[in-house]
Amino acid sequence: MxxxxxxxxxxxxxxxxxxxxxxxxxxxxxxxxxxxxxxxxxxxxxxxxxxxxxxxxxxxxxxxxxxxxxxxxxxxxxxxxxxxxxxxxxxxxxxxxxxxxxxxxxxxxxxxxxxxxxxxxxxxxxxxxxxxxxxxxxxxxxxxxxxxxxxxxxxxxxxxxxxxxxxxxxxxxxxxxxxxxxxxxxxxxxxxxxxxxxxxxxxxxxxxxxxxxxxxxxxKPSCINIFTGPPKNKDDDSRVIKNFIGSEGKKVICGGTAANIAERELKRKLKVNLNFIDKNIPPTATMEGIDLITEGVLTLSKVLEKVKKYADPFSEDNEIINFNGEDAVSKLGKLLIEECTHLNLWVGKAVNPAHQNPDFPSDLSIKLKLVEQLCEVMKSLGKKVTVNYV
The missing domain is CATH 3.60.40.10 (PPM-type phosphatase domain)
Structure with missing residues (x-):
């Protein structure tokens, strides 16, 4: 092998x-x-x-x-x-x-x-x-x-x-x-x-x-697959979910809309965990066949921040960065840092108006920017990254 x-x-x-x-x-x-x-x-x-x-x-x-x-x-x-x-x-x-x-x-x-x-x-x-x-x-x-x-x-x-x-x-x-x-x-x-x-x-x-x-x-190679954001064309929902579920490795969904698409296309019940482990981090959800479901932009931004600090070869403030918590950020960070060798992302390009920054060009969403930055920091850690824009 x-x-x-x-x-x-x-x-x-x-x-x-x-x-x-x-x-x-x-x-x-x-x-x-x-x-x-x-x-x-x-x-x-x-x-x-x-x-x-x-x-x-x-x-x-x-x-x-x-x-x-x-x-x-x-x-x-x-x-x-x-x-x-x-x-x-x-x-x-x-x-x-x-x-x-x-x-x-x-x-x-x-x-x-x-x-x-x-x-x-x-x-x-x-x-x-x-x-x-x-x-x-x-x-x-x-x-x-x-x-x-x-x-x-x-x-x-x-x-x-x-x-x-x-x-x-x-x-x-x-x-x-x-x-x-x-x-x-x-x-x-x-x-x-x-x-x-x-x-x-x-x-x-x-x-x-x-x-x-x-x-x-x-x-051993270990794949982590992340689906975030709805596809630009709604007719592609079924195809994207089929490819995502059929991929090798653990499955993660980031975002409520993406989770709802999976629930509809897979005909599986989505159950939200109402226990707020951290009041600053939205709770997780569960679905058969999916290893982790989190909120989208807020969770991804906090994961990115934490992974960036961890990726720093040495921090003079000696801050201890760990991913042992039960909150969404810790769980996703643990998958990315400790388990992942290959990261595959399915990124929907349908723009969510709630995620737009007026200072950005109209076609650039916060979500896409977060994904780009996450890809860069994961590559800097030696992970193999593949992005599928849909």
Missing amino acids: DYFIDVAYGTLIKHGEELAGDMVNVIRMDNCTVIVIADGLGSGVKANILATLTSKIAGTMLKEGADIYETVDTIANTLPVCKVRNIAYSTFTLIKIYHNGEAYIAEYDNPPIFMIRGGATIDIPKKQLHINGRRITESNITLKEGDVLTVVSDGVIHAGLGNILNLGWQWKDVQNYLKKRSVEDLNAQSLAKDLLEVCWDLYYRKPGDDTTVVAIKIR
């Missing part, structure tokens, strides 16, 4: 700098996903340039089918030379994971990759290569559902150095922490955010080095 490669990452910038010296490049292709993490020499602007060049060159070459020898040689001959140290330098980790689980890893001077399988740490077999005087380690492994790979820059291993911890947060300590956290079956985004927040605390909110975490989790 084909897996979904769930990837999330974030960076804490070194205190006093405006640009990160670490760079991550994720390239999704039809049959594989390429992930590159590069750590430029030093910090600030120069390090940012080195890391950006390395990540872009490596990502593009691997995407086009180049091997590690060509890639490393190109990087070595392209990077500018530091006048102070007289070296052109950027460490990197290259990962190419095919959707069947076959993976190739190349590491150059970055901390070794962490791998967790079934709550246990796994030692990845490696062999040494020497390319243009550089020692590269490479690995070929087969990943399984639930496997988690975590890649970090030096900033993670050095977290707490000279403050809370004399020698920093050692590689083995990070491995033990990841192992303990693995029992909670977190998604990639939660894993990356969690590890970054620990580093943030160890650094007393003043990172002594650029600190980057990339979390990769191998998952």
